[in-house]
Amino acid sequence: xxxxxxxxxxxxxxxxxxxxxxxVIRNKKAGVLNRFTQALVIAYVIGYVCVFKKGxxxxxxxxxxxxxxxxxxxxxxxxxxxxxxxxCEVLSWCPLEKIVDPPNPPLxxxxxxxxxxxxxxxxxxxxxxxxxxxxxxxNSSYLALCVFSRKTDPDCPIFRLKDIVREADEDFQTMAVHxxxxxxxxxxxxxxxMPHSWCVPQYTFRRLHNKNPQxxxxxxxxxxxxxxxxNSDGTEIRTLIKGYGIRFDVMxxxxxxxxxxxxxxxxxxxxxxxxxxxxxxVHMLDWFEEEDRxxxxxxxxxxxxxxxxxxxxxx
Numbered sequence: 404x405x406x407x408x409x410x411x412x413x414x415x416x417x418x419x420x421x422x423x424x425x426x427v428i429r430n431k432k433a434g435v436l437n438r439f440t441q442a443l444v445i446a447y448v449i450g451y452v453c454v455f456k457k458g459x460x461x462x463x464x465x466x467x468x469x470x471x472x473x474x475x476x477x478x479x480x481x482x483x484x485x486x487x488x489x490x491c492e493v494l495s496w497c498p499l500e501k502i503v504d505p506p507n508p509p510l511x512x513x514x515x516x517x518x519x520x521x522x523x524x525x526x527x528x529x530x531x532x533x534x535x536x537x538x539x540x541x542n543s544s545y546l547a548l549c550v551f552s553r554k555t556d557p558d559c560p561i562f563r564l565k566d567i568v569r570e571a572d573e574d575f576q577t578m579a580v581h582x583x584x585x586x587x588x589x590x591x592x593x594x595x596x597m598p599h600s601w602c603v604p605q606y607t608f609r610r611l612h613n614k615n616p617q618x619x620x621x622x623x624x625x626x627x628x629x630x631x632x633x634n635s636d637g638t639e640i641r642t643l644i645k646g647y648g649i650r651f652d653v654m655x656x657x658x659x660x661x662x663x664x665x666x667x668x669x670x671x672x673x674x675x676x677x678x679x680x681x682x683x684x685v686h687m688l689d690w691f692e693e694e695d696r697x698x699x700x701x702x703x704x705x706x707x708x709x710x711x712x713x714x715x716x717x718x
Contacts, residue, residue, distance in 0.1 A: 505647050509579035515565035518550060519651065522560065523604065525591050527659045532595060536560050536604045551606070558603065562587075567651065570608040575649075581623030582647040584612040591657030602659075611652065624650050669697055 428434075480492040523536040537546075538558055549559035551566065567585055568575040586609045593602035612624055626648070629641045669690050689700040 505580050507580050508576065509647070511579035511648065512576060514579070515563075515568075515575040517564050518561050519564065519567075520546075520561050521587065521589075521653060523589055523653075523655060525655065525657065527593070527595075530595055530659060530661045532593075532599070532602075532659065532661075534591075534599070534602060536589065538603065539600070557606075562606075564649070564651075567608050568649070571610045573610050578610075578623070578649060580647070582612075582625050582649060583610065584624050584650045584652060585609070586611045587651055587653045589653065589655045589657075591655065591659075593657065593659040595659050595661040624648060669699065 481489050482492045484490040521536070524533070525535070526533045536558075537560055541558065541560075545559075546561065549556045549561060551557070551559045551562045565575045567587065568578060571585060573583075573585075588607045588609070590605040590607070591602065592605075593599075595602070613622060624647070625645055627643060627645050629643045631639060631641045633639050669687075685701050687699055688702055691698040691700075
C-alpha cells in the first residue's frame, strides 16, 4: 500500500463524521411496542441488575476462623471445692471401653443436653471489615444464660447438642448409637452499604453422614485410639478402643458487597457482568487498582481484529 493510500485511510477514519438516518413511524402500536421494550430494558437494569443482583457493588469472599468449647451440664448444686471455696457442680461423661456391639441406649444419651460455645471471627479484607458472632449487644450475663433458639435467642452462640440434631430433622438418641456427622453452617451475607449492625450470621444445621438403609456398611461415625502398656516382664501391650460419637463440622460461608467509589469503566463492566452475558459485548474478566491507574483484563472475542490491522487491510 502506498504512503498516500495509508494517509487517506487514516484521514477518513479520524476526520470524517457520519450520522445514521432516522425514520419516524407514526403508528400507535409501533410506538407503544417501542416504549414497552424500553421500559422492560430499564426495569431489567434497575430492578434486576442494580437492586436484586447489586451489580453496582464490588464483592469479597469471607475469611473465617472458628473455635469451639464443649461444656458440661450444670446440676444447680453448689459443692465444696476446698475448705474455703465453693463451686458449681457439673455433670459430665467419660469414654468407656468398647463392647462387642454399640450399646443401646447409647452411652452418649445424657450428652444431648450438653452445650457447645461456637466463636466465629470473619474478615472481608478487601473492605477492611471484621466481625464476630458475639455481637456488640451481647454481654457476659446474657452468655451465661442463653441457649440458641430461632424464636427467642437467634443471636446466641451457645447451642444445645440435641437442638442442633433436631434442626436437621434427626433424633439425637438414635444417632448416638452408631454415631454421626452433623454440619453447622454459618452464613455471613452482608450488604456493607447498610448499617454494619445488619451484618449478622445465619445458622443452619444438616446431617452429613450416610443414612441409606440399603448401603449401611460403616454407617454413622466412629474412631479408634490405643493405650500402650508394659507388663511385668517388659512386654509391650496395648488396649485398642473403638469409640462411637457425633462429630460436629462447623463450616462458614459468605459474601459481602460494598459500593466504594470506582472508575466509571470498571463500574459499568461490573454491571454488565451481573447481567445476562451477551455474545455481542466484550466482558471484563478481572480488574486491578494501582496507585496511578486501573488495569482491566478483558476477554478476547473471536473473530476480532485490532484497529491498526483493520486500517491496513481496508486500505
